[in-house]
Amino acid sequence: MRNAILTRKVGMTQVFNEKGLLVPVTVLEAKGGNTVLQIKTKENDGYSAYQLGFETIKEANSTKAVVAHCKKANSEPKRCISEVRCKDITLNVGDVVNVDMFKAGDFVDASGTAIGKGYAGPIKLNNQHRGPMGHGSKYHRGIGSMGAIAPNRVFKGKRLPSHMGAWKRTVQNLSVVDVIPEKNLILVKGNVPGPKKGLVFVKASLKKTV
Numbered sequence: 397m398r399n400a401i402l403t404r405k406v407g408m409t410q411v412f413n414e415k416g417l418l419v420p421v422t423v424l425e426a427k428g429g430n431t432v433l434q435i436k437t438k439e440n441d442g443y444s445a446y447q448l449g450f451e452t453i454k455e456a457n458s459t460k461a462v463v464a465h466c467k468k469a470n471s472e473p474k475r476c477i478s479e480v481r482c483k484d485i486t487l488n489v490g491d492v493v494n495v496d497m498f499k500a501g502d503f504v505d506a507s508g509t510a511i512g513k514g515y516a517g518p519i520k521l522n523n524q525h526r527g528p529m530g531h532g533s534k535y536h537r538g539i540g541s542m543g544a545i546a547p548n549r550v551f552k553g554k555r556l557p558s559h560m561g562a563w564k565r566t567v568q569n570l571s572v573v574d575v576i577p578e579k580n581l582i583l584v585k586g587n588v589p590g591p592k593k594g595l596v597f598v599k600a601s602l603k604k605t606v
Contacts, residue, residue, distance in 0.1 A: 397484050397485055398602075399497045400597065400600065401430050401494075401495060401497065402426065402430050402476050402478060403424035403595075403597075404594070404595060405423075405424060405595075405596050406424065406425050406581075406592065408421065408587060411574065413573065419573055422506075422587055423581055423582075424506075424584065424588070425579070425581050426581075428450075428451070428452065428580070430448040430493040431448070431450075431490065432449075432487045432490060432491045432493065433465065433469045433471060434468075435447075435485060435488070445485075446482070447477060447479045448477070449466060449474030449476070449477050450475065451475035451476055452475075457473075458473035462474070462477070471490065494577060494580060495576075495580050495582050498582060500575060503569050503571055503572070503600075504572060504599060505566055505568045505569070505599050506566065506570055506588040507596065508589035508594055508596040508597070509562060509589065509590050509594060510590060511561050512559075513562075515559055516557060516559070517537060517539075518540070519537055521555075521558065521560045524539075539556055542554065565589040566589075567588055568601060569603060570585055571584065571585040573585050
């Protein structure tokens with residue numbers, strides 16, 4: 397079974413490892429743990445997976461569908477719900493998953509939504525060069541040539557201004573530096589996508605094991 401848990405990003409700090417080296421870490425908190433809301437099987441659903449719910453909310457702030465779905469697992473409504481596809485599931489509906497399923501030395505994949513930067517031009521978004529900044533130049537931070545005249549259109553793939561950030565990103569093969577079960581904290585080496593208090597989905601690494 398592939399271990400996984402939904403967490404919130406607390407921020408970054410640094411710790412010393414057993415060799416005395418300073419290691420930058422991201423602190424992830426799974427306050428209250430995750431509740432297993434549903435087990436999906438290949439016979440009933442076409443694939444094998446288990447569903448996790450994170451962060452309890454009031455029924456008034458949820459939808460009837462979510463409330464009814466969580467009640468099947470004898471759970472209160474959850475703010476965040478996500479699935480983990482895997483085989484040989486050993487969990488049952490209603491079980492609570494905590495950070496102790498991981499241990500120091502494990503490798504994990506962390507998925508989150510990158511910080512949104514808003515509407516950005518080609519220099520900030522696509523790393524393009526600017527034009528001459530002299531007064532005679534009428535091209536400073538523009539998008540440059542749109543292509544040849546003959547096609548009478550702009551080819552697909554032309555890098556243009558657009559929304560920057562707020563992309564879902566996954567950082568793979570992060571090392572778990574420490575796990576603090578009493579506070580439901582995971583410390584992973586390096587940085588993970590998203591702002592502070594952002595949702596981060598931590599799963600056992602697909603490509604690398606201990």
